[in-house]
Amino acid sequence: MGKDLSYKDKKVITIGVVRDLTGLSERQIRYYEERKLIFPERSPGGSRKYSFADVELLMDIANKIEDGLQTHEIRKEMLREEKKQNQEDVRRKMIQGQLNAQFGIRKRQ
């Protein structure tokens, strides 16, 4: 429980570095946030912080934009995938619950 996120998911990268890593403009990066495609954290002072996972997501988004998709379509795609992922999680947890009920609680290390 409460496992600390791996490097990939830690939000530690500022927008300038993300710009360099992705090749996108800061304007584009902020705009995709405005359109609810990406969700950086904020420093106490208000600076955006991104993870490596965010960087990869941004490159996916950029590809889809190039393919002519609009941001709201990309958003719908993402929500669909998220939903599917949640369903898989639920199924996995239900099976785990069954196993625990049968054989007792055993924490995986």
Next chain:
Amino acid sequence: MGKDLSYKDKKVITIGVVRDLTGLSERQIRYYEERKLIFPERSPGGSRKYSFADVELLMDIANKIEDGLQTHEIRKEMLREEKKQNQEDVRRKMIQGQLNAQFGIRKRQ
């Protein structure tokens, strides 16, 4: 050949985030660099960029300082470990070379 570094080794984190991640002061972080214990990259504008590996290294350094070690002792320790690591690498590569000579070049995927 030329494999791109994993997340752990990419220098993308600014000093403020490193401060928050390690609990060290910016002064301390810069000082350990001055003492050649840590080697951040620089942005075009001159800002330091650290990797997650650097963050972990800084926490090791902090522990050793607390144990009363001086920076130059810590540096010697690190150089010793680095040397040992290099020797291991050489040995590994020599063995690989032998195998290639015997059985031909085969790239590991």
Next chain:
DNA sequence: CGTGTAAGGAATTCTGACACG
């Protein structure tokens, strides 16, 4: 719709130095 840009301000980082010890 998606992106560029100029504007003004605030947060962030930098260096070199003085201080304590």
Next chain:
DNA sequence: CGTGTAAGGAATTCTGACACG
């Protein structure tokens, strides 16, 4: 030796707006 701090400046980031289309 290791660290804190005030100082001044430069790089970085922020927001809201106008522009094009």
